[in-house]
Amino acid sequence: DTAVSQTPKYLVTQMGNDKSIKCEQNLGHDTMYWYKQDSKKFLKIMFSYNNKELIINETVPNRFSPKSPDKAHLNLHINSLELGDSAVYFCASSHRSPQAFFGQGTRLTVV
């Protein structure tokens, strides 16, 4: 029973393509996040949703668009992929607490 699951785990794609990463949590949490971890291992928040509502939108290119169809899902769509988008993207969730539970990550490689 994976608590926070992301798909795919690995994604290799060409520059200019559009891709999506899906995230689902079965913990009943009300807040979900997307984080980006670059090659230097710096983990930075991108978006945060609470009860399907966007509450944090950090300075990321508008090529990145999160979508939350319901409380248990937060997907990340990326348009016109660039080389610099290569990173590990982590989905996370929390419930009335700042303690976040992370998914296993999606390693995105743009070639």
Place this chain on the structure above:
Amino acid sequence: QKEVEQNSGPLSVPEGAIASLNCTYSDRGSQSFFWYRQYSGKSPELIMSIYSNGDKEDGRFTAQLNKASQYVSLLIRDSQPSDSATYLCAVLNRDDKIIFGKGTRLHILP
């Protein structure tokens, strides 16, 4: 000034010794502090949280918080090779954002 700062390491500690990891933060209004452990190629996992000044112990781990000096530390007693990982300090700031440090790589020498 970066919001959450950690020495990137690597920090090498002999097996059985105490590993000491430090973190400083810039937002004086921060109230919640966390230590995450991340093994190579894996996701971060929460190992300690601390909310008030002083020490908090959980098994071999002790978190220490000093809000006046704006630092939080993690001590690992009786270090084991399985403790070798990157340790991420995270702070919930006054804007309710969780800000992570860049992490300290810890290497326990057998």
